[in-house]
Amino acid sequence: MAHGPDKGLSRWLFTTNHKDIGSMYLWFSFLMFLVGGVMALIIRAELFEPGMQIVDPNFFNQMTTMHGLIMVFGAVMPAFVGLANWMVPLMIGAPDMALPRMNNWSFWILPFAFAMLGSTLFMEGGAPNFGWTFYAPLSTTYAPPSVTFFIFAVHIMGASSIMGSINIIATILNMRAPGMTLMKMPLFVWTWLITAYLLIAVMPVLAGVVTMMLMDIHFGTAFFDAAGGGDPVLFQHIFWFFGHPEVYIMILPAFGVVSAILPTFARKPLFGYSSMVYATAAIAFLSFIVWAHHMFTVGMPLFAELVFMYATMLIAVPTGVKVFNWVATMWKGSMTFETPMLFAIAFVILFTIGGFSGLMLAIAPVDFQYHDTYFVVAHFHYVLVPGAIFSITAGVYYWLPKWCGHMYNEVLGKTHFWLAFAGLNITFFPMHFSGLAGMPRRIPDYHDLFADWNMISSIGAFLFGAAQILFLYIVIRTIVSGRKATQEVWEGSHGLEWTVPSPAPYHTFDTPPEVK
Amino acid sequence: MADDCDEQVSDSAKKPVEEQQSKFIVAKLSALAVAMFVFAFWVMPPLYTLLCEVTGLRKVGGAYTPVANVVDESRLITVQFIASQNEAMPWVFKPEVFEMKVHPGQVANVAYLAENPTANTMVAQAVPSITPYNAVNFFHKTECFCFERQPLAAGESAELGMQFIVDRDLPKKVKTITVAYTLFDITDRTGNKDQEQAAQEQTKKPSLALR
Numbered sequence: 001m002a003h004g005p006d007k008g009l010s011r012w013l014f015t016t017n018h019k020d021i022g023s024m025y026l027w028f029s030f031l032m033f034l035v036g037g038v039m040a041l042i043i044r045a046e047l048f049e050p051g052m053q054i055v056d057p058n059f060f061n062q063m064t065t066m067h068g069l070i071m072v073f074g075a076v077m078p079a080f081v082g083l084a085n086w087m088v089p090l091m092i093g094a095p096d097m098a099l100p101r102m103n104n105w106s107f108w109i110l111p112f113a114f115a116m117l118g119s120t121l122f123m124e125g126g127a128p129n130f131g132w133t134f135y136a137p138l139s140t141t142y143a144p145p146s147v148t149f150f151i152f153a154v155h156i157m158g159a160s161s162i163m164g165s166i167n168i169i170a171t172i173l174n175m176r177a178p179g180m181t182l183m184k185m186p187l188f189v190w191t192w193l194i195t196a197y198l199l200i201a202v203m204p205v206l207a208g209v210v211t212m213m214l215m216d217i218h219f220g221t222a223f224f225d226a227a228g229g230g231d232p233v234l235f236q237h238i239f240w241f242f243g244h245p246e247v248y249i250m251i252l253p254a255f256g257v258v259s260a261i262l263p264t265f266a267r268k269p270l271f272g273y274s275s276m277v278y279a280t281a282a283i284a285f286l287s288f289i290v291w292a293h294h295m296f297t298v299g300m301p302l303f304a305e306l307v308f309m310y311a312t313m314l315i316a317v318p319t320g321v322k323v324f325n326w327v328a329t330m331w332k333g334s335m336t337f338e339t340p341m342l343f344a345i346a347f348v349i350l351f352t353i354g355g356f357s358g359l360m361l362a363i364a365p366v367d368f369q370y371h372d373t374y375f376v377v378a379h380f381h382y383v384l385v386p387g388a389i390f391s392i393t394a395g396v397y398y399w400l401p402k403w404c405g406h407m408y409n410e411v412l413g414k415t416h417f418w419l420a421f422a423g424l425n426i427t428f429f430p431m432h433f434s435g436l437a438g439m440p441r442r443i444p445d446y447h448d449l450f451a452d453w454n455m456i457s458s459i460g461a462f463l464f465g466a467a468q469i470l471f472l473y474i475v476i477r478t479i480v481s482g483r484k485a486t487q488e489v490w491e492g493s494h495g496l497e498w499t500v501p502s503p504a505p506y507h508t509f510d511t512p513p514e515v516k
Numbered sequence: 517m518a519d520d521c522d523e524q525v526s527d528s529a530k531k532p533v534e535e536q537q538s539k540f541i542v543a544k545l546s547a548l549a550v551a552m553f554v555f556a557f558w559v560m561p562p563l564y565t566l567l568c569e570v571t572g573l574r575k576v577g578g579a580y581t582p583v584a585n586v587v588d589e590s591r592l593i594t595v596q597f598i599a600s601q602n603e604a605m606p607w608v609f610k611p612e613v614f615e616m617k618v619h620p621g622q623v624a625n626v627a628y629l630a631e632n633p634t635a636n637t638m639v640a641q642a643v644p645s646i647t648p649y650n651a652v653n654f655f656h657k658t659e660c661f662c663f664e665r666q667p668l669a670a671g672e673s674a675e676l677g678m679q680f681i682v683d684r685d686l687p688k689k690v691k692t693i694t695v696a697y698t699l700f701d702i703t704d705r706t707g708n709k710d711q712e713q714a715a716q717e718q719t720k721k722p723s724l725a726l727r
Binding site: 098099162166169173174175200201205211212220223226228231234237238241242301 | 545555573
């Protein structure tokens with residue numbers, strides 16, 4: 001029964017192996033991360049000084065739009081799906097995902113979606129230029145013709161996410177090793193189970209809203225057109241009904257990764273496991289009733305502003321539970337600071353900063369000042385870069401020895417961490433100040449007043465970009481020529497994934513392990 | 517849900533059971549995905565409209581039910597008229613008077629001037645907005661050009677009329693009501709019928725298209 005992988009290209013095209021598909025997801029997301037990163041650097045290069053230097057405003061807008069779309073849908077989401085593919089079966093003692101063929105399909109439609117999205121850059125009228133939130137009527141009445149390709153690309157990405165989620169839920173609910181009850185599952189599995197439900201609930205809403213755009217543009221409906229009896233504000237409601245859960249889709253798996261790493265290097269079990277599970281579920285529930293805090297300035301009744309403001313602030317409670325649990329996990333632990341641990345600790349600190357600026361934005365009366373400024377940009381980059389990106393990076397360093405059987409170089413790893421840590425803070429911390437001073441987002445030129453902050457941000461951005469090239473080098477070097485990793489890899493590691501040899505064989509857990 | 521079954525079933529019998537359970541889960545989750553699409557596409561827009569109507573957020577005047585018309589001469593309300601064109605709209609569009617003082621209950625008339633300076637026949641639609649919010653329910657339009665589409669041939673101009681009554685129940689606080697019209701170009705969505713009609717009307721005296 002046990003057989004190795006096929007030879008050549010067909011191994012990757014036709015594979016149904018969760019490890020192969022996980023690796024492809026991770027490599028694809030890294031490629032997208034670099035593409036989106038280059039776009040970010042074009043933005044930062046233009047903003048290095050006031051005035052117009054490098055690109056014209058329309059291309060600048062295309063860059064902000066494509067950077068957002070590619071990072072959200074191409075880098076962060078596929079990276080987490082890749083981690084889930086690799087680790088969920090190993091963590092629950094399953095031989096593979098529940099639906100291996102669908103797994104293959106949900107990966108392989110992604111490159112087509114992003115090829116379609118990327119091709120809009122070369123079309124007449126240019127790529128989408130209306131911001132990653134594609135508010136109507138910017139994305140309908142005033143959109144470039146390429147918007148139709150954007151819509152179909154989003155449809156395909158959505159289909160991929162929904163299939164991937166169904167697969168993950170079926171695997172977790174159905175294929176756990178005997179004895180592994182739900183409350184014994186590693187937290188990464190728990191957070192992914194809840195994330196998958198979020199995805200299935202909101203990706204169809206995204207598909208719905210782009211379909212309405214499609215019909216407004218081509219079939220004469222007027223969902224979002226005031227002249228025909230529609231309402232552009234409706235677009236914002238539907239978009240953020242998808243968009244806010246989407247934010248948690250990008251952060252809940254990160255919570256899971258960090259909850260796996262911190263206990264390993266603190267050499268203590270995770271503090272408050274069950275409260276972590278309930279907090280994750282609470283955050284997921286709350287994510288559905290807070291969407292309008294993205295649109296405080298749209299002209300809602302006072303009552304609605306209050307409801308959404310209080311509901312939003314409520315999220316700080318389960319999130320606080322998590323942060324305190326992580327701190328308590330490290331408290332009096334025998335901590336060592338290997339690269340994954342450094343990234344995980346940075347996650348806890350910097351994500352909390354992003355959470356606090358989120359609380360500031362949640363206060364409706366002051367949001368009128370912060371709305372659409374660089375303060376918002378600083379906030380969501382502080383939750384997404386040290387939140388999602390750092391946790392993915394931490395997860396890669398943490399599990400890479402299990403995947404390829406080699407240890408990475410610790411000195412290089414730590415160098416990567418400190419470069420990325422410095423780059424990130426130099427880039428995004430000044431944005432808080434330029435934002436509070438009133439610098440609007442998505443504008444290629446700005447008042448001289450903001451010049452210093454922007455120059456610092458741009459320098460940090462190139463530093464952060466360089467750190468990621470080092471990351472690529474470290475990963476390739478580890479795969480090709482690292483020193484041999486042990487089965488446990490880490491002194492304090494525990495869990496089923498560390499009971500298989502390193503590198504993990506092509507087929508694992510053909511007979512389910514017994515969990516006590 | 518799966519774990520209590522797993523322990524009871526023997527290893528050989530487990531595979532088909534597992535597959536069956538997988539199919540059930542897939543069916544349930546796919547149904548959820550479809551339901552959410554239906555919710556977004558067919559439920560959310562009407563729900564939103566309903567909510568706006570219930571809360572009065574999008575109410576821009578409505579049908580007037582006549583009652584014995586007594587003019588309240590103790591109060592004088594200032595009604596201001598604003599006319600603006602949607603960005604892409606080349607028409608000239610403005611009210612004949614910018615302000616008018618009326619008693620609540622009094623029937624008043626105002627006219628707007630519209631001119632199509634382009635070389636093409638165009639069709640326009642005016643979309644009204646009334647402020648302040650607590651006057652919205654008390655401003656009744658009995659006749660209005662905004663009830664209908666406005667076709668104008670190239671170079672043609674027209675006087676567009678509106679008849680209104682300010683309700684006697686208008687809150688005491690309100691002294692000024694602002695009526696703003698935005699003119700949208702809807703030529704593209706109206707097809708040939710309206711243009712032919714416009715061409716015919718060109719020969720006649722410009723009609724006020726009042727109902």
